[in-house]
Amino acid sequence: MSECVVGVDIGATKVAAGLVDETGGLRGALTVPTPEMGGEAVLKAVFDLLHYLAARAQRHAIHIRGIGVGTAGQVDAEQGIVRSATANLREWSQVPLAERIGQATRLPVRVDNDGNAALLAEVWAGAAKGHGDAVGLTIGTGIGGGVVTGGRILHGAWGGAAELGHLCVNFRGPRCTCGSTGCVEAYASGHGLVERLQERLAAQPADVSPVAREYLSSHGLDGVTTAMVFQWAEAGDALARETLDDALAALAHAVVSLIHTFNPTVVVVGGGVVAANPAFVSQLAARVRGLGMSSLVQPVPIVPAQLGARAGVIGAASLIWWQCGG
Amino acid sequence: MSECVVGVDIGATKVAAGLVDETGGLRGALTVPTPEMGGEAVLKAVFDLLHYLAARAQRHAIHIRGIGVGTAGQVDAEQGIVRSATANLREWSQVPLAERIGQATRLPVRVDNDGNAALLAEVWAGAAKGHGDAVGLTIGTGIGGGVVTGGRILHGAWGGAAELGHLCVNFRGPRCTCGSTGCVEAYASGHGLVERLQERLAAQPADVSPVAREYLSSHGLDGVTTAMVFQWAEAGDALARETLDDALAALAHAVVSLIHTFNPTVVVVGGGVVAANPAFVSQLAARVRGLGMSSLVQPVPIVPAQLGARAGVIGAASLIWWQCGG
Numbered sequence: 001m002s003e004c005v006v007g008v009d010i011g012a013t014k015v016a017a018g019l020v021d022e023t024g025g026l027r028g029a030l031t032v033p034t035p036e037m038g039g040e041a042v043l044k045a046v047f048d049l050l051h052y053l054a055a056r057a058q059r060h061a062i063h064i065r066g067i068g069v070g071t072a073g074q075v076d077a078e079q080g081i082v083r084s085a086t087a088n089l090r091e092w093s094q095v096p097l098a099e100r101i102g103q104a105t106r107l108p109v110r111v112d113n114d115g116n117a118a119l120l121a122e123v124w125a126g127a128a129k130g131h132g133d134a135v136g137l138t139i140g141t142g143i144g145g146g147v148v149t150g151g152r153i154l155h156g157a158w159g160g161a162a163e164l165g166h167l168c169v170n171f172r173g174p175r176c177t178c179g180s181t182g183c184v185e186a187y188a189s190g191h192g193l194v195e196r197l198q199e200r201l202a203a204q205p206a207d208v209s210p211v212a213r214e215y216l217s218s219h220g221l222d223g224v225t226t227a228m229v230f231q232w233a234e235a236g237d238a239l240a241r242e243t244l245d246d247a248l249a250a251l252a253h254a255v256v257s258l259i260h261t262f263n264p265t266v267v268v269v270g271g272g273v274v275a276a277n278p279a280f281v282s283q284l285a286a287r288v289r290g291l292g293m294s295s296l297v298q299p300v301p302i303v304p305a306q307l308g309a310r311a312g313v314i315g316a317a318s319l320i321w322w323q324c325g326g
Numbered sequence: 327m328s329e330c331v332v333g334v335d336i337g338a339t340k341v342a343a344g345l346v347d348e349t350g351g352l353r354g355a356l357t358v359p360t361p362e363m364g365g366e367a368v369l370k371a372v373f374d375l376l377h378y379l380a381a382r383a384q385r386h387a388i389h390i391r392g393i394g395v396g397t398a399g400q401v402d403a404e405q406g407i408v409r410s411a412t413a414n415l416r417e418w419s420q421v422p423l424a425e426r427i428g429q430a431t432r433l434p435v436r437v438d439n440d441g442n443a444a445l446l447a448e449v450w451a452g453a454a455k456g457h458g459d460a461v462g463l464t465i466g467t468g469i470g471g472g473v474v475t476g477g478r479i480l481h482g483a484w485g486g487a488a489e490l491g492h493l494c495v496n497f498r499g500p501r502c503t504c505g506s507t508g509c510v511e512a513y514a515s516g517h518g519l520v521e522r523l524q525e526r527l528a529a530q531p532a533d534v535s536p537v538a539r540e541y542l543s544s545h546g547l548d549g550v551t552t553a554m555v556f557q558w559a560e561a562g563d564a565l566a567r568e569t570l571d572d573a574l575a576a577l578a579h580a581v582v583s584l585i586h587t588f589n590p591t592v593v594v595v596g597g598g599v600v601a602a603n604p605a606f607v608s609q610l611a612a613r614v615r616g617l618g619m620s621s622l623v624q625p626v627p628i629v630p631a632q633l634g635a636r637a638g639v640i641g642a643a644s645l646i647w648w649q650c651g652g
């Protein structure tokens with residue numbers, strides 16, 4: 001009889017789960033949209049996924065060793081409690097996730113932040129394999145972070161650490177959703193890219209290119225998407241190019257700040273925005289090269305995440321398999 | 327017979343040493359200017375201080391348990407080697423400090439970065455007493471940093487971590503000595519304050535106040551000092567006020583970034599600039615309050631360092647007494 005851990009990845013848009021073996025291999029995974037009602041509805045979706053995977057494991061004579069959960073929001077990993085939700089996940093604070101899932105399944109449960117889980121997956125079985133000092137950025141709608149330092153996940157006092165999307169890169173910059181100013185997320189996340197381009201399109205109508213103008217005439221400013229920023233920049237739109245250029249500069253300076261702060265041996269950059277634009281990470285790496293304290297910055301490879309959307313589930317499972325988060 | 331540890335603090339301008347008891351009490355300390363020749367001359371100064379303190383200890387029947395050293399530059403704390411010096415300390419890289427001092431004294435020696443040592447002192451016996459998650463900033467000519475997370479000093483892969491003066495707060499900002507752009511040190515260190523005020527004085531001659539104009543007429547732009555930035559701001563000089571205001575905004579955003587990154591329970595701010603301007607830390611704390619993720623930022627007190635110039639020596643000694651840096 002073989003053994004697996006169930007990894008669960010709870011994000012603002014989807015909940016994913018799968019069986020993960022002891023090498024980080026994913027044996028079947030499934031994904032459902034995150035229930036918009038939040039709270040109990042999300043828990044219900046998790047239990048449905050666990051139920052399905054338990055049946056599947058039984059059919060294949062796989063013993064389930066435990067359940068690892070990575071979730072959006074700030075997590076007290078020691079207690080297994082979601083402390084504070086992201087704005088995108090309703091009624092998801094002060095949720096005693098480990099207790100609820102443990103009671104229902106009678107299995108060991110560990111919970112951590114999804115940014116931490118994604119980095120752990122890369123350290124375990126991906127782009128940062130074997131690194132004891134690694135920094136991870138996940139660039140999607142927002143920007144999530146994770147840090148492994150001296151072989152341990154950085155949690156801080158109660159699990160709120162590694163909110164790396166909210167590193168300030170311009171104290172005179174645009175307001176961020178977090179209440180601060182000029183966070184890297186406000187420039188380089190999917191949401192930030194769209195907002196910064198919308199600002200430019202509104203402020204500099206004379207500079208809007210024909211391709212953008214045509215799209216806007218039927219869809220309006222609200223129709224701008226992250227993909228469009230990249231497509232229009234590719235097509236030569238000056239405002240989209242400025243927006244992307246700013247995002248790369250902001251990200252490069254955030255990465256250099258992180259290298260100055262953590263002295264890591266690798267920086268892993270993943271997430272939906274990166275997956276959709278493969279050149280992004282090498283452009284970022286080229287910018288980082290020219291900046292900061294060379295003894296710290298020069299030796300550090302800036303690499304794309306390897307595990308893609310699977311990282312969340314694999315990293316969540318690693319919380320049980322690897323327990324480096326202890 | 328009582329026991330002490332010798333703490334040694336090697337900075338760009340002075341070398342200090344003293345006997346430190348097991349409660350963090352400092353029994354006699356002395357300071358010499360850092361030899362400008364660097365390297366062997368600095369080591370010679372350290373040995374002279376150790377020699378003096380050994381004689382003093384013998385006279386008072388104090389047993390010396392070991393020697394802790396905090397030094398400017400990036401330190402491999404595990405090996406006790408200075409890896410990379412600051413620009414202000416000549417021939418001070420690849421120095422096997424623990425080995426050299428250990429061979430000469432036959433005592434246990436531990437070495438760490440001076441920013442780490444200063445924070446350890448505050449955690450041991452000062453403003454951050456008892457905190458296992460603390461961030462420290464030392465604002466002098468430059469800005470040094472230290473981080474204790476989960477009860478351990480943050481070292482990174484080879485001791486280069488916590489270069490917190492080189493967090494970027496404006497990717498479109500002024501060049502920093504480190505090779506990056508808009509580091510907090512370029513705005514809020516003694517050196518940064520002077521440079522930013524000099525730029526304003528040169529660029530906006532019409533806005534120079536009478537008090538500044540009179541001083542500059544005899545001393546020139548090169549005569550501007552850090553103290554003057556504060557004095558002129560106090561006297562109503564608009565350019566000095568702008569410079570200080572920018573420094574506080576830059577520091578506040580750096581502190582918020584650090585709280586987002588480390589989820590600490592306290593932030594300690596010390597150094598010569600703070601010691602000379604006691605209102606600075608409360609002004610900074612007031613700015614931090616309004617920024618960032620409230621669940622992380624609101625609960626964290628921003629406090630002035632308590633141990634002043636003694637922190638370096640006391641923290642260095644704590645490396646032996648407390649060994650939390652392990």
